Amino acid sequence: MNDINKHIKKLISIRREKHHPLVHHIHKKYNISRKTLFYIKEYGPHSHVVKTIMKESLKILFLASIISSLGGFALEFIKPLFVSFIPLVIMLPALNNMIGAYGAIISSRFTTLLHEGKVGKKLFKNAELKNIFCQVMIISIITTIFSLLISFLMSYLGKGLDFNIALKIVIISLIDVMFLICLIFIISIFAGVYYYKNNEDPNNFLIPITTSIADFGNMGILAVLIIIFL
Amino acid sequence: MIFDKNFKDILASSMISTSGGLFAGIILAIYADKIFLIPGILVLLPGFLEMRGNISGTLSARISSGLFIHVIKPNHIKTKIIKGNVIAALFLALIISFSLGLFAFAFNYYIFGIFTTKIILLPLIAGVIANLIEVPLALFTTLYLFKKGHDPNNIMGPFVSATGDITSIIALLLALVIV
Numbered sequence: 001m002n003d004i005n006k007h008i009k010k011l012i013s014i015r016r017e018k019h020h021p022l023v024h025h026i027h028k029k030y031n032i033s034r035k036t037l038f039y040i041k042e043y044g045p046h047s048h049v050v051k052t053i054m055k056e057s058l059k060i061l062f063l064a065s066i067i068s069s070l071g072g073f074a075l076e077f078i079k080p081l082f083v084s085f086i087p088l089v090i091m092l093p094a095l096n097n098m099i100g101a102y103g104a105i106i107s108s109r110f111t112t113l114l115h116e117g118k119v120g121k122k123l124f125k126n127a128e129l130k131n132i133f134c135q136v137m138i139i140s141i142i143t144t145i146f147s148l149l150i151s152f153l154m155s156y157l158g159k160g161l162d163f164n165i166a167l168k169i170v171i172i173s174l175i176d177v178m179f180l181i182c183l184i185f186i187i188s189i190f191a192g193v194y195y196y197k198n199n200e201d202p203n204n205f206l207i208p209i210t211t212s213i214a215d216f217g218n219m220g221i222l223a224v225l226i227i228i229f230l
Numbered sequence: 231m232i233f234d235k236n237f238k239d240i241l242a243s244s245m246i247s248t249s250g251g252l253f254a255g256i257i258l259a260i261y262a263d264k265i266f267l268i269p270g271i272l273v274l275l276p277g278f279l280e281m282r283g284n285i286s287g288t289l290s291a292r293i294s295s296g297l298f299i300h301v302i303k304p305n306h307i308k309t310k311i312i313k314g315n316v317i318a319a320l321f322l323a324l325i326i327s328f329s330l331g332l333f334a335f336a337f338n339y340y341i342f343g344i345f346t347t348k349i350i351l352l353p354l355i356a357g358v359i360a361n362l363i364e365v366p367l368a369l370f371t372t373l374y375l376f377k378k379g380h381d382p383n384n385i386m387g388p389f390v391s392a393t394g395d396i397t398s399i400i401a402l403l404l405a406l407v408i409v
Contacts, residue, residue, distance in 0.1 A: 049314025050321065053292075057322055061284055065326050069277035069333055076272040076337070083266045089259045093279055093395045094251030100280075101247055101391070105240060134232050139241050143248045150252050154259065215276055 060208060067212040068096075071219030078223055085230060086159065087169050088222070090151035098143055099177065099218050102136050103184045103210030110188050111202040123189055137181055144177045165230070172225040180217050184210045243388040250392020254279070254399040261403055268352065268406075269344045270334040277330045278353055278402070281323065282360060282394030286368035289319045290386040293369060297376045304377045312369070319365045327357025352405050360401035364394055 023037045075082055083089060109132050113119050118128055148170055155161045188210055192202040258265060265271055292315055296302035302311055331350035338344040368390055372382040 049311055050318045053315065053318035054321060057285075057288060057318075058325065061281065061322060061326055062329055064284055065277035065281050065330055066333060068280040069273050069330060072273040072276045073337070076270065079266060079272055082272075083262055086259050086262070089262055090252060090255035092275075093254040093258070093399075094248045096276060096279065097247045097251040097283075097391050097395065098244065101244060101388075131232060135237050135240065138232065139237065139244055142241065143244050146245070147248055147252055151255065154256050158259070215280060219272075219276060 064208060064212055068215035071216040074220045074223035078226060081230065082223075082226060085165065085169060085226070086155040087148070087151035087161070087166070088172075088226070090154055091147050091173060092219075092222075094147045095144075095173070095176065095218055095222070096215055098140065098147075099180050099184075099214035100211040102140055102181060103188075103214040104207050106132060106136055106181075106185055107188045107192070107206035107210045108203065110192050111196075111206060114192055114196045114202060119193070123193070129189070133181075133185055136185075137178070140177050140181050141174070144173050148173055168229045172222070172229055176218060176221050176225060179221060180214060183217065184214060187213060239384075243384075246388040247391040250388075250395045253392075254395035257396070257399045257403070264406060265402065268349060269342060269346060270338040270349050273337045274330055274334040274349065274353055277333070278327070278356070279395055279398050281326050281330070281357075282364055282398045283391040285319050285323050285326070285361070286364050286390045286394055287387060289315055289365065290368045290372045290382060290390060293372045294376070294382040294386070297372070297382070304373045307369075307373065316365055316369060320361055323357045323361040323365075324354070327353040348409050351409050352402065355408055356398070356401040356405035359404055360394075360397045363397045363401070364390075367393060367397075 026032055026037055110119075110129070113126075113128055113132075119126060123129065151169075152161055152166055188206055191209060192206055195202040195205050293302060293312070296311060297304060302309065328350070331353040334349045334353070335347070338346060338349060368386065371389065372386055375382045375385055
């Protein structure tokens, strides 16, 4: 017991950002899970929880928020036009949520395939990869149609709805979502393989990359499509 | 097999977060004449909405990890780790809200030549209001779900993004009234 306490104390005193072989040693010797040991090392009695979280999260949160806001630049330039189409205003937060979530799903599932060694040389002929793409694409179309129906209903109950405008909004939303799913999918595959070949965990890079692209791309592409169609 | 368990899981979580987004969008549309009058609001809005999910989502994930490895007990909330997590989440929200405000202010000033400090105060006040609701909500829902035998990791993501959007828009409206 004294032995394990000694090891745990030593683990706590290690600088957080350092990966230390002691984690592996304690895990093997005492069969304590790596997750528990990681938690003890990160948030143990001698660490400052607030400082630790702030230090690790601030940069990535700041970056993610700024990238998301950059997408708003494009829409800000066409604000009067954008605001005049109420269904698009209603759909904006939902579209951002939706595409960001699909980015995270595609990235994490592709990374799992990589770790399981199920991805061969012929990437785009991989059956499981095709399955992920089809699932996400079908679900994105279903949720977009659901969002369109709700937004049209609310607009109709409010200020009324023009059929031609509604049709254009359907086209804009579907092109936006489908284009971004394809883009995120391609980026996830190439970036995922790149990081994996460099012996890095793609999980740590792909999700922030794809969710930021989703937010930034969604608003940028929406702005372009609004200018083209409306 | 396309229509497997994964398909159902993704569809269900997607529907939850989309519904939250739509609800927030409806509030946005109702008060469009007030919210969209502010210059630079579309620069501020996506980052502001994103922030809520990011901060409360990671808070929930950290608490979940702690619960699973028994470092956090669901019935003992006055512990150092939980207090630290809550304080950190609130501080992060304050800093990011302020930064977003500065970013939107710079955009207004350099691109449109508009000088308005309202755009800095707005996310700051709204960030405080939204997080005073969202952070305890995320914490207690995570603890509640765990106590009921659910894995909070599977539920909290869509839950936080859905409730986060709604509280953010309501907080923005309240901040508009205050400013």
